[in-house]
Amino acid sequence: MFLDRIVATKHEEVSALKKSLNIGQAERTIAGLESCRGFEQALIGRNRPVGLIAEVKKASPSKGLIRPDFHPAGLAQAYEEAGTDCISVLTDSDYFQGSNEYLKRIREQVKVPLLRKDFTIDERQIYEARLIGADAILLIAAILTKNQLSSFYTLARDLGLDVLVEVHNRPELDMVLDIGKASLIGVNNRDLKTFITDLKVTEELIALLPKGIVAVSESAISSTDDVAFVREAGAQAVLIGEHFMRQSNVRNAVNELLGPITKKEGASG
Ligand SMILES: O=C(O)c1ccccc1NCC(=O)[C@H](O)[C@H](O)COP(=O)(O)O
Numbered sequence: 001m002f003l004d005r006i007v008a009t010k011h012e013e014v015s016a017l018k019k020s021l022n023i024g025q026a027e028r029t030i031a032g033l034e035s036c037r038g039f040e041q042a043l044i045g046r047n048r049p050v051g052l053i054a055e056v057k058k059a060s061p062s063k064g065l066i067r068p069d070f071h072p073a074g075l076a077q078a079y080e081e082a083g084t085d086c087i088s089v090l091t092d093s094d095y096f097q098g099s100n101e102y103l104k105r106i107r108e109q110v111k112v113p114l115l116r117k118d119f120t121i122d123e124r125q126i127y128e129a130r131l132i133g134a135d136a137i138l139l140i141a142a143i144l145t146k147n148q149l150s151s152f153y154t155l156a157r158d159l160g161l162d163v164l165v166e167v168h169n170r171p172e173l174d175m176v177l178d179i180g181k182a183s184l185i186g187v188n189n190r191d192l193k194t195f196i197t198d199l200k201v202t203e204e205l206i207a208l209l210p211k212g213i214v215a216v217s218e219s220a221i222s223s224t225d226d227v228a229f230v231r232e233a234g235a236q237a238v239l240i241g242e243h244f245m246r247q248s249n250v251r252n253a254v255n256e257l258l259g260p261i262t263k264k265e266g267a268s269g
Contacts, residue, residue: 002061002095003192006119007143009094014122026127030159039086039113039136039162040184043214043237047083047261050227051237053115053216054079054254055088056106057245058097062195065097067245072102073109075250080110082254083261086136088115088239100132107133115164119143126156136162136184141172142192150179164216168192173205183213186239190219199229206234227257 043051056079058070076087089106090098103116116134120126121143129137137156139149149165156163165182167173168191176182187205190197197220206215214237217230222243230238240257247253 001193002195003143006061006092006095007121010119010121010125014124017122017124017128021124021128021131023124023127026131030127030130033130036130036135036160036162037111037113039115039164040214042085042113043184043216045263045267046085046237047263048258049262050231050235050258051086051216052084052254052258053086053088053237053239054082054084054244054250055090055117055239055241056098056102057088057090057241059095060242061095062190063242066242070097073105075245076106076110078250079244079254080112082251084112084254085237086113086115088117088241089134090117090241091132092118100128103132103134113162120152121148123152123155126152126159126161129156130159130161134161136164138164138166138186140166140192141176142166142168146175146179149175150181153179153181166218167205168201170205170208173208177208177210184216185209185213186216186218187235188218189221199226199233202230202235203233209234222257224257 056072056075058067059065089103090096091100092098113135115136116129117138153163164184164186165176166186166188168188187202189199189201202217215235216237217235218239221238221240244250244253
């Protein structure tokens, strides 16, 4: 199964990281860094009725190569010009052809908050995310124990990062709600084990979220009808990668899918 293979690769990467990243040194470096840009806050004060996390995604396990002419900083700039609230950057190299370098470059190019989209299984990856310039990390409930999810969440927040906690089914959501820490929850419409996508997953799970949680619908959103459907189901934001990556003009594609910016200039969240 692909997800198991991805996690096995992450264990190898973490072994290497154990040699190259010293936690004490990382803490000292992070203490001198600028504060993170507020990822969750950008979604709360969104530019449109539905918030947008636009993803920089070259390839995926389910679709192979998605965007051959891939220029991450240029794509991020186009997203920012189109008024995205946040950007997600895939940093996994083996399965998504992503890179930490892409995130570093994008951070220099745009001002919007950045999600480091990767498969976090060890605390060192959280230090690494902060060091490469991420403002938020993804924690995927499907690959973590309850204890890991809870302690990684706390560590990320202590390092100043926001956390998008991702779920795909009821047991995962129950675990996340039981921990009681997450304020930003992503419902992935894609089953990461089978790659089957279904927007009804958003409808089913968002209905179970307590008030006050910012809900994001992730994956397989590619039409205005899809956006309307997940909004109707209660999503305050959407995370979209492949659809935008397949368009030659990414800036126009954002405006066509999400509509014009409605937030008044200078208005805060
Ligand atoms: O995209 C995949 O094929 C995939 C396979 C296995 C694990 C994760 C995967 N994708 C990560 C994501 O969650 C998506 O990149 C993200 O939600 C955007 O989805 P989409 O708009 O469908 O590109």
